[in-house]
Amino acid sequence: xxxxxxxxxxxxxxxxxxxxxxxxxxxxxxxxxxxxxxxxxxxxxxxxxxxxxxxxxxxxxxxxxxxxxxxxxxxxxxxxxxxxxxxxxxxxxxxxxxxxxxxxxxxxxxxxxxxxxxxxxxxxxxxxxxxxxxxxxxxxxxxxxxxxxxxxxxxxxxxxxxxxxxxxxxxxxxxxxxxxxxxxxxxxxxxxxxxxx
Numbered sequence: 144x145x146x147x148x149x150x151x152x153x154x155x156x157x158x159x160x161x162x163x164x165x166x167x168x169x170x171x172x173x174x175x176x177x178x179x180x181x182x183x184x185x186x187x188x189x190x191x192x193x194x195x196x197x198x199x200x201x202x203x204x205x206x207x208x209x210x211x212x213x214x215x216x217x218x219x220x221x222x223x224x225x226x227x228x229x230x231x232x233x234x235x236x237x238x239x240x241x242x243x244x245x246x247x248x249x250x251x252x253x254x255x256x257x258x259x260x261x262x263x264x265x266x267x268x269x270x271x272x273x274x275x276x277x278x279x280x281x282x283x284x285x286x287x288x289x290x291x292x293x294x295x296x297x298x299x300x301x302x303x304x305x306x307x308x309x310x311x312x313x314x315x316x317x318x319x320x321x322x323x324x325x326x327x328x329x330x331x332x333x334x335x336x337x338x339x340x
Contacts, residue, residue, distance in 0.1 A: 144170070153191075213251075228266075268306075307340055 144151050146165045151157075153173040160180045167182075169189040178198040188208040195212075197220045204224045213233045223241050228248040235255045244264035254274040264284040271291045278296050284304045294314040303323040310328050317340070322333040327340030 146170075312340065 146167060147160075147162055149155070149157055149160050149162065151167060151170050151172065153171050153175065155172060155175040157180050158176050158178045160177070162185055163181050163183045164185060165182070166186045167190055168186050170187065171191045172195050173191050174194040175192070176196045177200050178196050180200050182200060182202050182205050184204040185202070186206050187210050188206050189210060190207070191211045192215060193211050193213055195215060197215065197217060199219050201221045202225050203221055206226045207230050208226050209229045210227070211231045212235055213231045214235060215232075216236045217240050218236055218238045221241060222245055223243055224245065225242070226246045227250050228246050229250060230247070231251045232255050233251050233253045235252070237255055237257045237260050239259045240257070241261045242265050243261050244266075245262070246266045247270050248266045249269045250267070250271070252270055252272045252275050255272070256276045257280050258276050258278045260277070260280045262280055262282045262285050265282070266286045267290050268286045269289045270287075272295050273291050273293045275292075275295045277300050278298045279300060280297070281301045282305050283301050285302075286306045287310050288306050288308040290310045292310055292312050292315045295316070297315055297317050297320050299319040301321050302325045303321050305322075305325045307328050308326050308330055312328060322340060325333045325340060327333055333340055
């Protein structure tokens with residue numbers, strides 16, 4: 144299929160392409176080169192971006208609801224305000240990625256690398272972050288209610304004012320994490336008697 148004059152297909156060469164506000168619903172861009180492309184506010188729900196090269200790609204405000212980004216390197220991708228609800232990001236590299244204030248509700252982030260990622264005020268409710276590396280990540284004000292954080296690394300993470308109600312923290316490493324004002328799994332605010340997070 145052609146969109147904005149560009150051929151959209153697996154392995155497509157779309158480096159620097161202007162696909163701002165393009166409708167790429169369920170597009171198969173497996174292994175495509177999207178380096179430096181503009182996908183600002185693009186519709187990518189259900190799209191397959193597995194193995195795509197996204198160096199310097201701008202996905203600000205893009206809709207990636209249910210998209211497949213498993214194992215993808217997103218370290219230099221701009222994802223601010225993106226909708227990644229229900230997206231498959233298993234094993235994705237999001238080190239230092241700017242996800243403020245992205246929607247990751249129900250996303251699969253199993254074993255994802257989110258070290259130093261900016262997730263302030265992000266919606267991660269119901270997300271699966273089992274085994275994820277969130278060391279030094281900024282999660283201030285994030286919604287992690289009902290999230291699965293089993294065996295996640297949250298060492299020195301910033302979790303002030305975060306909502307961890309009903310989150311599963313089994314085996315989670317919270318060493319040195321800032322939990323000031325965070326709502327713990329039992330609904331208590333960190334620092335109150337009975338708070339266990």
